[in-house]
Amino acid sequence: MSHIFGEHVMTDGKFGPTGKGHYYQPVWYHNPKARRKTGKTKWVLNQSEQYEVFQLSDDSDNRIYVDNEGLYGFLDEGEFVLGENEECLAFFPEPQNEDDPWHGYPVFSYIQGLSDDQFDVWHDNDLISDLTYQRLMHKHI
Helix, strand or coil, X not given: CCCCCCCCCCECCEXXXXXXXXXXXXXXXXXXXXXXXXXXXXXXXXXXXXHHHHHHHHHCCCCEEECCCEEXXXXXXXXXXXXXXXXXXXXXXXXXXCCCCECXXXXXXXXXXXXXXXXXXXXXXXXXXXXXXXXXXXXXX
């Protein structure tokens, strides 16, 4: 499997809206060509592709939202690498204000504090592949 990206146009510094009416605004220090910033992960995806991960996650019937924290996303059942350190998950923190745009970045599951129970739910609902499930459970990547 390999995700085929569409083309998305940024307007006024943001993408969107999604089907749920949300906008996405990339943050410069998470972009692939940005100078390294301590504690910040970097996408391997361009800004349009980042938005697509957000859009697919936000509009999904299987939306993976953790109350008062944010939204998780991945592509191709978690087998598509999103971050420069081979992260397969993305996290989109809940904006402080309802009308603010979202942003996101690739994450390692153990850094974000996801539980094994969450991986079980994703796997049981066929959202992630067996391979991704094993990687998340055993290596927490």
